[in-house]
Amino acid sequence: MDSKLYIYNTLSREKEIFIPIHPKHVGLYVCGPTVYGDPHLGHARPAITFDLLFRYLTHLGYRVRYVRNITDVGHLENDADEGEDKIAKKARLEELEPMEVVQYYTDRYHQFMDELNVKKPSIEPRASGHIIEQLQVVDTILNKGYAYESNGSVYFDVAKYNNDYHYGKLSGRVIEDLLNATRSLDGQTEKHNSFDFALWKKASPEHIMRWPSRFSDGFPGWHLECSVMSAKYLGDEFDIHGGGMDLLFPHHECEIAQSTIANGKMPAKYWMHNNMITINGQKMGKSLGNFITLEEFFTGSNSLLSMAYSPMTIRFFILQAHYRSTVDFSNEALQASEKGLVRLMDAVNNLNKVKPSNSSSFDVNMFKEKCYAALNDDLNSPVLISHLFEAAKAINSMIAGLMMITADDLEKLKTLVGLFVFDILGLKQTVAETNANNEVLNEVVSLLLKLRGEAKANKDFVTADKIRDELLKIGFVIKDGKDGATWELK
């Protein structure tokens, strides 16, 4: 528990030691997906980053309440008009209920997160399920004088807030600069200042998701849900707030302003932001249209992909970069990750083949220390992985008889490798590897390998190679070693 975990706090722009507000408990809030499109690689990054954090904090013994929201309000518009076009009419008849769209993409998101072995959060609240709470906060902020009503909408008064508090403390924005960056936007005329943001927005006719309120039929502002739901489930003040770097401004800045007025407190102590995934050096995002969905990765069905990549390859690829760095997608990089992952997993499986000796030439305690040090240093998963590769090399050397390990140390090593690879990094064995542990299959293949061994002993290499080649065709890779052949499924 006295782990000395340091995390980089965007608020201070420094790594800070993590000390929970309530000992032994951690409140973690992460901005989840807006469910109006298929999940893509960009969605995988924060999910995996904060999954790693969730897993590690849990391992350290904290009771973690992890809240990750589903944004299902405010993005759906009805583009149908009153034209007589038959196709348009049919489209309208077959049109999906907004909640159908939400349900569909929520399910898709869950499906792909499961495949990536991302643990479910403790609570996954939906914005649409918290309209009443959001309206209550609108009232609170209005009553405190930091919001104004304008033509059925309610806006947060940023200028007033900035007089009394500090708008921009998270993002480093200066309000005067924001004024200079003015652009013409819809609804501008309703706002006192361009940087004011909506708490409640009156729905225009084409908006199909709408709720009644004393201001108008409308929907809550874009930033309000996170302030409301984090406070509801984690309290006015909680430990860690996470999300993508692109949400830093304005989303999180606005959240801070709202929560500060509504609850009188900074909502979160530590703010963590994962960086973007780039493609050809550019951010992969919905608006740029350069995203590759997770389904496309898993099936290889995208012209940018030279092959399909397994969920674990994607997970490992993301974990091989530090979460605050951009990570550039390329087929070459992904294939390198895939091969590396196979090498690592092979070594993990090889642990069972290691025979203990009387002494150890591998320092298990040092290995353990280095692994924890990497995680404690702002979740440095790439460094942790580099240590795991060193352990992999050591394991293979033990099998080759070049290194030794005592039975005690071997047990420790098995426990540690299992802990870091499976529990904390959240990697898992492929279906093929799981099949390889099937006893019946094991005996059948062993029988074939035994026959091949006999053929080899008789210098009948034609038969030996035939067995090997035929097995390879089915998907078995045969590896000859000092003490006979071993196999694995590709």
Place this chain on the structure above:
RNA sequence: GGUCGGUUGGCCGAGUGGCUAGGCAGCGGUCUGCAAAACCGCGUACGGCGGUUCGAAUCCGCCACCGACCUCCA
């Protein structure tokens, strides 16, 4: 235009003042009937220019290039 961040060997990607990150690819070797795997060895990288220092990829300054945010976006 403003704010912030980045530029590391063939590719990806750690590293923040001196000590081999790691993975992939490549080359040489060991092992093997051959192959694969594994192991051993090799490459001697830090955008440019200047400064600080005994010593800088790492600190400071200037320049170049790239990106993020400023608008929905993970």
